[in-house]
Amino acid sequence: MSRLGFIVAFISLQLLFVPQVYSLGASHLCRSYCGNVTVEYPFALRSGCGHSGYRDLLFCINDVLMFHISSGSYKVLNIDYAYRSITLHDPHISTCDSIVLGHKGNGFVVENWRAPYLSPTSDNVFMLLGCSTQSPLFQGFPYGKHSPCRNVSGMGCDEYYGCQGWTDLGLARMGLAYGTGPPVCCSLSFDAIKSVNLSKLECQGYSSAYTLAPLRVSGPSEWTYGIRVKYDVEPNNDSYCKACEATGGSCGHDVDRLGRLCICGSWNSTSNCDTIMKLSVGGTSSPADKLLGLFIATTAFWLTSFRT
Structure with a gap:
């Protein structure tokens, strides 16, 4: 040649x-799919892919995308890459139709090293249910008037008390909203407590809902229940x-x-x-x-x- x-x-x-x-x-190369959810940066399913702050966070189990943090595992309903949010479902979260008590819910607690990357959105309301009088939420209540309970993005316990789920439990609105002790439901933002730990807060259960602007809904039966978490990277x-x-x-x-x-x-x-x-x-x-x-x-x- x-x-x-x-x-x-x-x-x-x-x-x-x-x-x-x-x-x-x-x-x-690192883009993955689990069911109908696309998984891409900063998230990943493969080791070494994505941002290190989100490692060992998502798992695909039988085509269901699961999100795992220290408080438990949640089903991922949606990842919105444009608005940098991820929507989660806890199977034991209370809704308007079903009030779940008995310390079954996960709440929402992230590891300290993940805290800079993950936090529920500001329009996400948490409603803590059946908390004891000794709960840290009510220290100094009622004399000190330091209860953190308040509405978030127009959603709160005053409306939630009207849900059918309370009636199914044999509890009427008047018995829930009024009394000498702490309220049966305390609504607040995640920023107010930084951690929804049902055990430490001594609460029986919780609900979580968020707004879908610009949609306007008439009441808690039309709220969107779940946990919407914002994510960020440097x-x-x-x-x-x-x-x-x-x-x-x-x-x-x-x-x-x-x-x-x-x-x-x-x-x-x-x-x-x-x-x-x-x-x-x-x-x-x-x-x-x-x-x-x-x-x-x-x-x-x-x-x-x-x-x-």
């Missing part, structure tokens, strides 16, 4: 091989991720050091996947990557020899 023919053969082999390596770095991490995806990578993190990584198929970069030559810069190379480097170096040698 002539020298020119040999060079052409090498280049042809590279052209066949390069797309196989580089295409693995497509931005959909602004500089957003910029880093956009640069990574713009060059065909997927945003991820180092599972050991938790530092951010741009996943480029069979290799990782601490910056992005902008060129093939970054195979040995800021990341790890597989045997296939090293073989590709050898192809490039060999071709360069033969091209130089041919010109001379």
Whole structure:
């Protein structure tokens, strides 16, 4: 074979091989689906994908996406990437039709290291039910008048007392709303207590609802029940991720050091996947990557020899 023919053969082999390596770095590498819910940055189902603050958070079980934190497991109803919110369902949450007592509900408690990333939205009302007179909610009540109970986004216990679920329990509105002790229902925002821990708050159950602006509903029977959680990442991490995806990578993190990584198929970069030559810069190379480097170096040698 002539020298020119040999060079052409090498280049042809590279052209066949390069797309196989580089295409693995497509931005959909970490994108997953569970049922009808799309899972993408900052969330992930695969180890090393997504933001480290959301690791070991979502699990796909029989095509049902589950969200797990220290207070328990919740079904994920929706992830809204445009508004950065995730909607959760607790099977033991009280609604207007069904009041669930007996300490069965999860509440909502996140680990301290997750707190900067996850918090229920400001329009989400929590209604704590059947709390004891010794509950931290009512310290100093009624003499100190320090009860945190109040309406949130137009939703609160005054309306909730009219729900059919109370009547089914044999409790009438008048018996719930009036009395000498603390109220049977105490509505408040998550920011008011920072943690909906039913055991520590000594409450029998809870309800949670949120508004869907600009929809206007007539009462608690039409409220949307569930927990809507806002999520966030650092602004500089957003910029880093956009640069990574713009060059065909997927945003991820180092599972050991938790530092951010741009996943480029069979290799990782601490910056992005902008060129093939970054195979040995800021990341790890597989045997296939090293073989590709050898192809490039060999071709360069033969091209130089041919010109001379």
